Structures are given as C-alpha cells and as structure tokens.
C-alpha cells in the first residue's frame with residue numbers, strides 16, 4: 095500500500111491507472127468506511143482512499159478541533175483491506191487555488207443539514223471538486239448515512255466530471271446505531287440513547303402508513319422522542335429519496351433525523 099502526502103506526487107502515481115475507485119474519508123476508519131472500500135475493490139482495478147479532515151466544512155471550530163484522529167490505526171486497517179493507495183494531503187495542497195465563483199447552494203437545497211449547518215455543504219462540495227479534479231476517479235463511493243451529502247455531490251460532480259458517484263448502504267452496529275467516527279466520542283449512556291432513537295424511528299416508520307395525517311402523527315411522535323430520550327432534536331422529516339422533497343407517504347421516502355446527545359451531533363436516515 096502506497097502512502098502519499100503530496101498532490102504532485104499523487105498525479106504522477108495515478109497517470110497510468112485505469113478504472114480507479116476513490117473513497118474519500120475524514121479518517122477514524124470504521125466498518126462503514128470499510129464497506130465503501132470493499133465495494134470499490136470489487137468493481138474497480140485500483141482503490142485510493144483519502145484521509146483529510148476538511149476545515150472548510152466545519153461550521154463550528156470546536157467540532158473541528160475535537161474531530162477524532164487515529165492515523166496509525168487507520169493505516170493498519172487500510173493495509174489489511176489491501177487498499178492500493180492512501181492519500182493524506184495538507185490543507186495548502188488542497189486549497190492551492192482560489193475559485194473565481196463561490197460555491198453556493200440553491201434555495202431548494204437549503205434544507206435538512208444545509209439549513210442547520212451554514213456553509214457545511216459548500217465546504218464539502220469545494221473539497222470534493224478539488225479532489226475529483228486531482229484524482230480523476232472513474233467511481234467515487236459514498237455512504238447513504240450522509241444521504242444529503244451523497245445527493246448534492248451526485249448532482250454537482252456528475253454534471254462536471256465523467257466520474258460516477260456510487261451510493262453504499264448504511265452500516266450499523268449490533269444495536270442498529272449507524273456507525274460514525276463521532277460515535278467514539280459518546281459515553282455508554284449516550285450510546286443507549288442513540289440505540290433507542292433508532293428503535294423509535296423504526297417504530298414511527300412502521301406506523302406511518304396507517305396514519306390519516308402523516309404530519310400530525312410525526313409532530314406527536316417528535317414530542318415523545320424528545321421527552322423519552324432527552325435529546326436536542328434539530329429535525330425529523332419524511333423526505334423523498336429522489337429529490338429530497340417533503341413526503342407524506344413512506345413509498346420511496348425516508349425519515350431524516352439530526353440531533354444532539356451531550357453536544358455530539360448525530361444524523362441518520364431510515
């Protein structure tokens with residue numbers, strides 16, 4: 095496994111490579127990332143994983159500072175998975191040009207996390223634009239856990255590059271909590287709350303189709319969810335997977351949630 099820290103060396107290294115699969119990450123590799131890597135290895139001849147905690151996508155400095163870092167452990171896992179190349183760039187290498195036109199989201203995209211994390215997706219799109227330009231992958235593998243991220247990047251990247259964005263299903267732990275690098279920051283009591291939230295969401299979803307008025311039902315259940323779990327809820331919304339518009343039917347739709355336990359922000363969709 096090659097480890098490359100510099101973009102000009104990376105360019106040379108990738109020159110002759112065809113059928114390239116790319117898995118962008120912010121490190122603290124877990125089974126969710128692993129599933130993306132395995133899918134890339136299955137369908138592509140060469141797999142590159144990037145580890146880069148992109149500062150421009152953090153709307154909160156404290157969140158950026160406390161984001162988990164485990165580079166040695168990550169490299170061991172990636173080596174075991176037989177990743178071909180790991181790219182660990184520096185910020186000055188990624189942000190090496192100023193764009194003439196600022197990245198901005200359309201009004202209709204300013205929903206869910208985009209509404210609550212100002213500038214977050216603009217930062218994600220910016221870094222993915224830069225990484226895609228540099229790496230020129232055939233396929234980019236992204237997790238459905240961050241569905242809105244996948245949705246926005248699919249639109250942005252596939253319009254500008256020949257690269258295809260491939261969605262991969264959410265990997266969960268034995269309590270059904272969606273795996274996330276941030277979960278290491280949770281105490282065992284908080285993990286129990288997170289597990290209970292998933293359980294309640296599954297129950298809400300199961301009962302949604304029986305309701306005459308989905309929104310009234312959701313509002314009731316939202317209150318229960320907050321009271322039962324003492325979470326700080328940002329949103330719980332039923333949205334269509336195709337266009338992320340609000341939905342009143344379970345068909346082709348998912349419940350999207352963002353909430354805080356002990357100041358740790360968690361997202362999921364079911």
Ligand code: AMP
Pocket residue numbers: 118119120121125126127129130235236237238239240262263264265266272273274275
């Ligand atoms: P991150 O390191 O959190 O930026 O995530 C890197 C990639 O892994 C993104 O495409 C995420 O959507 C994906 N990912 C993170 N957690 C999971 C999970 N539990 N299951 C599947 N994919 C995931």
